[in-house]
Amino acid sequence: MSQEPQGLVERMEQHQIAIYLGAMALGGLLGWAAPAAGPGLEHAINPVLGALLFVTFLQVPAGELFRSLRDGRFLPAALVVNFAVVPAVVAAMFAFLPADQAVRIGVLLVLLCPCVDYVIVFSGLAGGDSRRLLAATPLLLIVQMLLLPGLLYLFMGPDLADIVEAGPFLEAFLFLIVIPLALAWALQAWAARTPAGRKVSDAATTTMVPLMASTLITVVASQIPKLGGSLGDVASVIPFYAGFLVVMAFAGRVVARFFRLDAQASRAVVFTGATRNSLVVLPLALALPDELAVAAVVVVTQTLVEVIGMVAYVRLISRLVPQREQPVTAA
Template sequence: MEHHQVAIYLAALAAGGLLGWAAPGLGPGLEHAINPVLGALLFVTFLQVPAAELLRSLRDGRFLSATVLVNFVVVPLVVAAMFTFLPADQAVRLGVLLVLLCPCVDYVIVFSGLAGGSSRRLLAATPVLLVAQMLLLPGFLYLFMGSELADIVEVGPFLEAFLLLIVIPLALAWALQAWATRRPAGQKVSDGASTTMVPLMAATLLTVVASQVPKLGDSLGDVAAVVPFSVLFLVVMAFAGKAVARLFRLDAPAGRAIVFTGATRNSLVVLPLALALPDDLAVAAVAVVTQTLVEVLGMVAYVRLVPRLLPARNDHNGRAEMGLAK
């Protein structure tokens, strides 16, 4: 499965789109399944990152500085350059801002690892990214759209995502790591869990797409308007991330992680914010969902293209750090 993972992910996206179109009534139930499936995926990801390695990576000042720069300086500048050309609809603009200004803290770790990026460094940076976006998002919204929309950001969804998608899976992974070092049974369980990476990623992609496709049906015009900006963002951030990595003289795994963290957005956390908006801003959620669909396709392409953008020396396609086969 690891050898054919890109084909598997594309099939999962197609299956999710077909399921969402054929059985739209399943959407709400599947939406509730996103966090459990994603949490399981991240548990398996964290299982492959030893606790000691994570603690050491917290002292990597250059990587953390590059992460902050690309997400909270470069990305807002890229968004500002695109903002004038966005559709005039305030709800669409708000949705684009919500999703593009918040860096991903969950499945970016998985995709980065698949491309040979340093997952342990990204994992260490997640608390910084989550806290920073909570603090900075109201200010960014104020700068772009004015004071009347800056107060829509609530801390609750961010804290819930951090607990369910980061803290609990990480604690369980570390507990299993400790068991595996002491008991053969623990090692067998750990080895077995590690083999589920590809199926869990496919399940996550299928669930996200199938749950969100039914929401796109009545807003095709808004979808069409948002897609080019989502694609453009992915293209620009690939090269912007590379430039930041070169600026900080990072090695290939760290540089690839910077490219991924700059391009991948926190749509699964901001979607509840968008869904809670008043009816006159309901289209904002459509913009968030559309960016999510474009992004998951983009991440599949990134897994193939980023190692070519930032080639490594003698790293077996950059996957040695995570132990992930191509």
């Protein structure tokens, strides 16, 4: 009896890309067929996202996080590609973005923040070192929340203070990072002491794929009704998102070679540089004034482009970073 649920979990993990694509399609259909459900679904985004991040953090033992801080090459590579290379790439494309302020804020919100959830899935499917990437996840979250206000100010100028309030950033940090991480570590401590805790922990980790699918359905369905007459503005950012994926594939590869990483770690660096944190920054976009509501749709659009791009990444990464490649040795 106990083998049947496990088999279902394994099948979901094997077919998770198809499940995520299907979830987004279902969300789009739901948003189109029942637009009145959009506001209610918006209120469900934070709870379902918090649950997803809790399960993600549950897979990061506290000791692994502290050990990741001493990862002399991988962690610096992940930080450089996300917080030095990515802002430079975004700066190069910024002048060519549509002039609409809401569109620009949406693009900045999503492209300046590295992904912390399904990047681990896709990296693992492509043979990347998901364990090291998972251990670095809380730090990547903390750094992006600390740097995002300053980066937005650099791009948008002093008018930013009249548009974006600090409250939503602090709220997102508390409810999407601090609380899920604290609860995950509390469950880890319980699991280390009692069999009951281990059962609860094991059961929680099996919900990763359903929670991700639920999050995608909720996010897409809640934002589709907002498109209205903004379809042209939203569609105009798709080439930028696609171009970003192409550029970051090679940029991540260059960074990985600079830090002399092996093939698995290099693939993980490529994925963390390319995937963005659309689900976590969406609450920030939703907190913007009504006249900037399209920013949230711009953020969700990046998710649609990225998941399709990740299918290509998984198939092509072996050519960009051959599996047998050895770390580059110093001269």
